[in-house]
Amino acid sequence: MQNSSKHSRQGGFILAEMLMAMIVLTIAAIAFLQTVQGAARQMQSVKNNAASYQLASTLMDTASSQTLYDKEPSEGEDNDTGLRWRVEVAPDKDRQSHGSEQPSIMVISVKVWKEGEQALELTSAKWGGRS
DSSP: OOOHHHHHHHHHHHHHHHHHHEEEHHHHHHHHHHHHHHHHHHHHHHHHHHHHHHHHHHHHHHHSSSOOTTTOOOEEEEETTOOEEEEEEEEEEGOOOTTOOSSSSEEEEEEEOOOOOOEEHHHHHHOOOOO
C-alpha cells in the first residue's frame, strides 16, 4: 500500500514540474520572439537608411553634373522605395564673386525622407561659373 501512495505523490510532482517547465519555456519563447522582432525592425531600418543614401547620392550626382544656373527646385517620389526627395540649388551668398552678378559657388542640397522617419540631407558646393 505504501508503494502505491508514494507512486501517486510522484505523479503529482511530475505534473507540477511539467507546468513549471512549460511556464519557463513560455517566458523564454516570448523573450526570444521579442529579440527576433527587435532585430527585424533594426534590419528594416538599416535597409531604409541604405536606400535613402543610395537615392540621395544618385540625385546629388545628377544635380552636380547639370548646369546650375536658373535651376528650379525639384521634388518627387521613388516608386520602388516610397522615398520622397527634394533637390535645391541656390547661390552661396557668402562666397559670391564681386565682379559678376552670377554667383561663383552654388550650393546643392538633396533631402530624402519617408513619412514618419527622419530625413537624410546631403549638401555640396560647386563652382557656378559659366565656361
